Amino acid sequence: MPVLITPSVDLYSAWVEAHIEWGPGLHEDGFGLLPSDDVGSLAGFESWVARLAAASVEGGDGRCSYRWIVEGDRVVGGIALRHGTSDLVQRVGHIGYGIRPSARRLGLATWALGAIIAEARTSGMGRVLVVCAAENLGSVKTIERHGGVLESIQDTELGTARRYWIRVGESGA
Helix, strand or coil, X not given: CEEEECCCHHHHHHHHHHHHHHCCCCCCHHHCCCCCCCXXXXXXXXXXXXXXXXXXXXXXXXXXXXXXXXXXXXXXXXXXXXXXXXXXXXXXXXXXXXXXXXXXXXXXXXXXXXHHHHHHHHCCCCEEEEEEECCCHHHHHXXXXXXXXXXXXXXXXXXXXXXXXXXXXXXXX
């Protein structure tokens, strides 16, 4: 049974295993990993986890709640809830997530999106913007299962994206 947890240094080895499976890239949106983050060493990993924890308590538009999707002793994905209406939120959405390749098509993204929508509801958010690559049919189905209403399809610096709004009080799954 999966759980959402706050990022933890205790899961260093499990996270590294997931990261290696993914390979480099921006597809790990839910992890909040920046190109400048040094996660190749335990000290760098500890600094990164500390940065994620600080982002979860910041005030205003910079706040972001990071969660890891864990099943047993495996980190199977990450999901982030961005608060506010910053330029970043307007570009990439309130919610970003990723599931490691070996754990896809098992319903984990749908489950995690439902769990983070519940967290958004608890935080007082009325609706959330979720953005995915237009060709990512798995994410399209996941978002639509939770009542996502397509706002637009736009060309971005990373490719064509679908923009959905979800009313957090009306989750469809």
